[in-house]
Amino acid sequence: MILPRTLRPVVGLFIAFLLALGVPVVASAAPENVRVVTYDAGQSAEFRDAVDAGAKVWNDNVQNVKFEPANGGAADVVVLADDGWPRTEMRGLGEGTVWMGRQAVNEGHDTIRIAAHELGHILGLPDNRTGVCEDLMSGASAGPTCTNSKPNPDEIAEVERNFADGVRLAPRLFTEDVLALW
Numbered sequence: 646m647i648l649p650r651t652l653r654p655v656v657g658l659f660i661a662f663l664l665a666l667g668v669p670v671v672a673s674a675a676p677e678n679v680r681v682v683t684y685d686a687g688q689s690a691e692f693r694d695a696v697d698a699g700a701k702v703w704n705d706n707v708q709n710v711k712f713e714p715a716n717g718g719a720a721d722v723v724v725l726a727d728d729g730w731p732r733t734e735m736r737g738l739g740e741g742t743v744w745m746g747r748q749a750v751n752e753g754h755d756t757i758r759i760a761a762h763e764l765g766h767i768l769g770l771p772d773n774r775t776g777v778c779e780d781l782m783s784g785a786s787a788g789p790t791c792t793n794s795k796p797n798p799d800e801i802a803e804v805e806r807n808f809a810d811g812v813r814l815a816p817r818l819f820t821e822d823v824l825a826l827w
Contacts, residue, residue: 680710680808682739682767685720692745692756696724699760702794703768706801709808710739710768722767724760731759732820733766738812741767749821753789761794766819769807770800785821 686696700712715721724743731749735741743763750756762784766772773782778791781800787793796804806812 679708680739682710682712682722683715683720684712684722684724684764685715686724688726689724689745690726692724692726692760695756695760696743696745696764698757699762699764699794702757702761703764703796703804706796707768707804707808709805712764722764730821731763732818733763734816734818735766735769735814736816738769738807738814739767743767749785754785755789755792755794758792758794761796763819765796765800765804766817768804769812769814770796770803772819772821 731746774786778787
């Protein structure tokens, strides 16, 4: 719930009063309808920790959606390892397959940035080849020295909107056009 600016001091004083009396006060900043997206990184080989870290990046930065490891049964997202370039097949918002490609890692790209970037596609974000390291969705265009795995405020806002509004996205394959970077 968002409080009008004029009520915030009153509510703050009321909470302080309750705390002074020893009354436990629990506050939750998370929205009521958080969408859980399960992921299975069991086939991601040496990238397992990076995938978990990439999921945590998103969990630490958005509120309308949370990644959780799948506990048996089908997962919304399956993460695989292969020798190609990283890519994502998004079947719908919060659903798809991610390939953690060793080619990018062999060229020096950071595994956690790769995982967070590819999971960003699952959250509905397109590639944005700005070459700017602070733009997570700039991907490989930021170069192999870029290790930033945190989404920028615009990327965060777009994911929040996607999941707050229940956006329906068409299936899409996201691949890095490596030759276009040269």
